[in-house]
Each structure stands twice: as structure tokens, then as C-alpha cells.
Amino acid sequence: MRKLQAEIQGRRTEAAVYAVLSQGGAAAATMTPVDTSTLINSHFVEIKADGNKVTGRNGYTARYAAAVHDAPGTLKGQPRTDFGRTGNQSEYGPMRPVAFGGGTGVGDYWDPNAEPQFLTKGFDQIAADVPRILRNAYRAFDRRS
Structure with missing residues (x-):
């Protein structure tokens, strides 16, 4: 046992x-x-x-x-929008534009x-x-x- x-x-x-x-x-x-x-x-x-x-x-x-x-x-089914880039000017002079991130521009959020x-x-x-x-x-x- x-x-x-x-x-x-x-x-x-x-x-x-x-x-x-x-x-x-x-x-x-x-x-x-x-x-x-x-x-x-x-x-x-x-x-x-x-x-x-x-x-x-x-x-x-x-x-x-x-x-x-x-x-x-809440983003389910919405397209992955490309959020673009930051501007290329700052108070300190020109700067390289940087991607905001978060959106690849490909497909939808979630499946x-x-x-x-x-x-x-x-x-x-x-x-x-x-x-x-x-x-x-x-x-x-x-x-x-």
C-alpha cells in the first residue's frame, strides 16, 4: 500500500x-x-x-x-499603422529623424x-x-x- x-x-x-x-x-x-x-x-x-x-x-x-x-x-483587427518619424529639428539644431515605433505598417494588431x-x-x-x-x-x- x-x-x-x-x-x-x-x-x-x-x-x-x-x-x-x-x-x-x-x-x-x-x-x-x-x-x-x-x-x-x-x-x-x-x-x-x-x-x-x-x-x-x-x-x-x-x-x-x-x-x-x-x-x-482594443487594437484587435486594426492595421499596424506606421507612426512615422520624429521631426529633424530640435532647439539644439538638426537631428536625425527617429521612428516612433509601435507600428510596423504590416498586417493587423493581434490575429x-x-x-x-x-x-x-x-x-x-x-x-x-x-x-x-x-x-x-x-x-x-x-x-x-
Whole structure:
């Protein structure tokens, strides 16, 4: 019995937590904004086992990920306008014009399926399925053993 309990608390539970995280991450990926693919390619899943507790994290390592996740999405579908350049005069004399930034002039902001709060919404989509995902993960582990 102790051996079974240790196994359930260990590899089986880690596999079950991973199953939930991967399903939630997959749902989130369909709503993640994609421009250069840096954000979507920075996705990670982390599982930690500490004694008889297993925790998991799902996220993105791109440094701007939190800002995009929390963005209101008000520019969704609008063209990426080129904002132009600064003037070439200052009170100190001529200067080199510099691009304002923020607009590439190519494509639209966000993509058609992108959603603000994409990671949260991805896990909200699978919340009702979590018991089934866990059950299937534990059963699949039993079949492999």
C-alpha cells in the first residue's frame, strides 16, 4: 500500500498535472496573439514535486508576455499603422529623424483568433474537463505500468 501511495504521489500525479497543464496550454495557444511567434514559442510547462505536493505552472517566458496577456485588445483587427518619424529639428539644431515605433505598417494588431487574457481563458475553457482529464491520466498510467 505504501508503494502504491508513493507512486500515486510521485510519477502518476506529475503525469496527471502535466495532462491538465498541456490541455490548458493548448486551449490558450489557440487564443495567443502571434506576430513574430516569439510569444507562442516561449511557452513553458513546469512541474514541481515537493514531498507529497505536486504543483505546476504554465506560462510564457517572453519578457512582454504579461503585458500582452493583460492588454485590453482594443487594437484587435486594426492595421499596424506606421507612426512615422520624429521631426529633424530640435532647439539644439538638426537631428536625425527617429521612428516612433509601435507600428510596423504590416498586417493587423493581434490575429483574428487572439484574445486578451488568453492564458486565463484557455484554462477557463477546460475547467469543467479537469476531472475527466485527471481520471484519464491516472488510467493511462495504470495501463503503461
